Amino acid sequence: MTEPPPPPKRPAPVEAQPPVRPEPEPTVPAEPAEGPTTTKRTNSGAGRALIAVYGVFALAATSRAAVQIATRFSEAPLAYLLSAFAALVYIVATFTLGRGTPRARRIALVAVIIELIGVLTVGTLSVVDPVAFPRATVWSIYGIGYGFVPVVLPILGLIWLYRTRPQH
């Protein structure tokens, strides 16, 4: 199963030799010790776990909003429209983080910032003025119905977008 790593290939002494590329040597200056972060994409490594969580919330928020709007929209139109908006934000964040192209990550950044503002605003309003938000949304009381993941997720999203930022 786990093979021992091959012994590091020593470059032969200085000779005329075709350029064999065993390991990319860290010759690029002014790079953090982590390695080539320039190639880091939002949809790689830990990002895949983050996107999985986003996907779960996209699914949860979409189903919730669909059921609310289809069955009892007139009861609390504002709350249910907010539910639909939250669902849209999660869907956009999931797919843009999942694509990981430069353009997609710009859209993802906007989506995650909106998500953070949304969860903080709706969370605070639902605590301060519960009458205005009589029906639950994903973001009510900072996402208490979902183990407060909705308030942690955009923060993780921003950290991830920062850590995978393009290097110039």
Next chain:
Amino acid sequence: MITVLAYVVIALALVSLGWGIVTAVANKPPGKAQLIYAAGVEAAVLVQSVIAAIRIIGGFRPAELATTIGYLIGIVVLIPLAWFWANVERTRFSGVVLAVAAAAVAAMTLRLLVLWTPA
């Protein structure tokens, strides 16, 4: 829905959750046994949703019918999507992906137990 089956699904999902965390901490991608186990959890989830669908067709009416149906459908897609997503790039985080899906399955099954009360 059968209450006992729901608890079995929750237990199976929690094992999948723990397993995913263990391989992630060990810095390994999920092994074959782990992937097959996840498929087994999915099978139990499918059986549960099919039984529930049959009982709804047979006339059982949970208090929140639309929500219940949404959960019964939604819970079925989680593990297959996670499986695919975990296998595209196999790292320690593949295990976290499987764990996330398992956690969602456990949480949704708990919610279904509450939802599954007659109107």
